[in-house]
Amino acid sequence: MMINLREKIIAYGVSTLKNEELLAVIIGSGTKEFPVSDLAKTIICNSESLNLSLEQLMSFNGIGVAQACKILAAIELGTRKIQSDTLSEKVVSVDDIGRHLINKIGSAPQEKLIAIYLNNSYHIIDERVIFIGTVDQATVHPRDILREAIKISATQIVIAHNHPNGSLMFSKNDQEFTLRLKKCCHLIGINLLDHLIITKKTYSRMKSLNLI
Incomplete structure (x- = not known):
């Protein structure tokens, strides 16, 4: 054998x-x-x-x-x-990011909040795990995401977190945190492209659901 x-x-x-x-x-x-x-x-x-x-x-x-x-x-x-896999340096879409993150965090046993930093041409500059645990305004602050964006001169951001339970629904905390982050991004000239929920097999986009 x-x-x-x-x-x-x-x-x-x-x-x-x-x-x-x-x-x-x-x-x-x-x-x-x-x-x-x-x-x-x-x-x-x-x-x-x-x-x-x-x-x-x-x-x-x-x-x-x-x-x-x-x-x-x-x-x-x-x-x-x-x-450890990262997206290539080619031009990417939000859907490219979603498919990439299914493999990266879709099966993770804990929630992970990830920020993808891009330039004006939609090239990936960096990808960072910002927080491990439930995402809400008490545990994660927009500055945790924006600090790195300013450091590397990113002009666009996509954030995403996984749901180990398989739900594709954005919670009230998810929506409140995202709107707060969007306001902070606007103040410093950064575009928040979207917020994604990632599961083992698929993802959902907050922008597609008209929540931001």
Whole structure:
């Protein structure tokens, strides 16, 4: 099994492997009672997006501490890779930003407020995580976003935050904070393009809903 998977990676590339095959490569080997292919399929079928703890992984017959640690390390590495990805320097639209952020924060277990800074030509200058936690006026202030904009001479901003519960609805706090930020942006000559809510599979735009 492992030799065949390695040959497949060498011949066709790792992207051709199915999820259970990728997991089988990470696990390495099974036992006589639980072949590695069966172990991988069982874990995939009984987990949601591989959102598993060490204890949960070790509850599967044939998975010990070593294999569980390998799986968790691989998942964490993939998560960090996604979080480190940034948009290219090409001209981008708000929808480009939305699709990018689905991969970056859509599956995050906590709410994250991100600011995307652009110039007049819609080129990305920078991208920053501003706050982790529920967004409201008591915890986040417009200056936290605008400080960086002034520093890097950004003229346009898109802000976004994820909803781990999957809701695409903007709360009253979301709307109040965004309107406050928009007023502050106007005072210093910066254009607030939009505020996005990001979920695992899609996003919503406050501007499209005529909320700003």
